[in-house]
Amino acid sequence: MNTLSSLTAGLALGTLLLGAPASQAEPLETLSFGIISTESSQNLKTVWEPFLTDMSAQLGIEVEPFFASDYAGIVQAMRFDKVDVAWYGNKAAMEAVDRAGGEVFAQTVDASGNPGYWSVLIAAADDDRLNSVEDVLAHAETLSFGNGDPNSTSGYLVPSYYVFARNGVDAKQVFKRMTNASHEANFLAVANGQLDVATNNTETIARIRETFPDKYDQVKVIWRSPLIPADPIVWRKNLPESAKQRIRAFFMTYGTTGDPHEQAVLTDLQWAPFRPSSNAQLLPIRQLTLFAERLRLEADTRLSAAAKAERRRALDARLAALEQRIEALEAAPH
Structure with missing residues (x-):
């Protein structure tokens, strides 16, 4: 398997159930909801506020939005129990699971029914020099490049591998x-x-069409990645089990009853109703991260042959273990 789309095929993440870890006994009085910084906080607040208001009403506790200037800020806040639930991209969710006691329990669904979204490279619509990755690499020394947040899946991880590492x-x-x-x-x-070329994703570009319609036609997409799994929703594992049950119930039922208000709120977020997920959603992203690390290793001229061989063996062992886990999920009855 050597593409992101083939890695994600057959996982059937919506059918995966979460185990129930030990959790706190104290009930929550408020709930902090982390929102990654894909755009300005004001724009995010506009589309998220109605959803969080509904969440607050249905859970019977105050739900407060938590914004940070970068993805790492949300991960760190969850690590120190300042964020209880968060919307992440897959790479940031991986960081939250590995370093902040997070756990994936739900997954967003694209409003158009797409099983995910795509990373893209963009350039000015009237820039005749740039129409492909090959053009970007050929002119790179003369170009200004806008990379994404280092914890962004579509803005950083995916183009780092497919556009740069593989070349x-x-x-x-x-x-x-x-x-x-x-x-x-x-x-x-x-x-x-102000920039010649930059990373982005199809979800943000769809939102740009609504929020900055005068800018939309000034940019063109010059490369699109394989499919990326839709964004996960993560809670911290040490939440009270009673709170988890209520949070899960809210996400799994929101927008599913035909209520026009809830459907409108999801439409503004560019989503359909959520589906259940688990940390297994992150396996293809982990594999992609290791692929990129292996390519960097092969290109590293500072290491001795022996040191490089040792690291290669370790990476290959981790990749093989991930492959076995993915194959087991694909073979499991759904």
């Missing part, structure tokens, strides 16, 4: 200038002529 290129070295910013900021920078 033996280090993005930090080849461009005239490189910056890191949110999807929205990168899109607007390209539209305004």
Whole structure:
């Protein structure tokens, strides 16, 4: 398996159930909901506030939004129990699971029914030089490049592998200038002529069409990745079990009863009703991360042959273990 779409095929994540770890006994008085910084906090607040208001009403406790300037801020907040539930991209969710006691319990569903979304490279619509990855790499030394947040799946991890690592290129070295910013900021920078090329994703571009319609046609997509699994919703594992049950029930029923208000709220978020998921959703992302690490290892000229061979064996063992887990999930009855 060597593409992200083939890695995700057959996992049937919606049928996976979560085990119930030991949890706190104290009931929650408030719940903090982390929202990753894909665009300005004001725009995110506008589309998320109705959802969180409904969540608060149905759970019977106050649900407060938690914004940070970058993805790592949400992960760190969950690590120190400042965020209870969060919407993440897959890579940030992996960080939350590994370093912040997080656990995937639900998955978003694209409003159009897509099983995920796509990472893209964008350039100015009138820039005739740039129409493909090959064009970008050929002109890289003259270009300003907008990379995504280092914890972004579509803005950083996926293009790091498919655009750069597989072509033996280090993005930090080849461009005239490189910056890191949110999807929205990168899109607007390209539209305004401040960047030549940038990473982004199909979900953000669909939102840009609504929030910045005058900028939408000023940008073109010059590359699209294989499919990325839809975003996970993560809670911290040490939440009280009673709270988890109520939170899960809210997510699994929201927008499923035909209520026009709930359907409108999900439409503004560009989602259909949620589906159940688990940490297994992150396995293809873990595999992709290791693939990229292995390519970087092979390109590293500083290591001795013996050191490189030792690290290669360790990476290959981890990749083989992941492959076995994915194959077991694909073979399991759904």
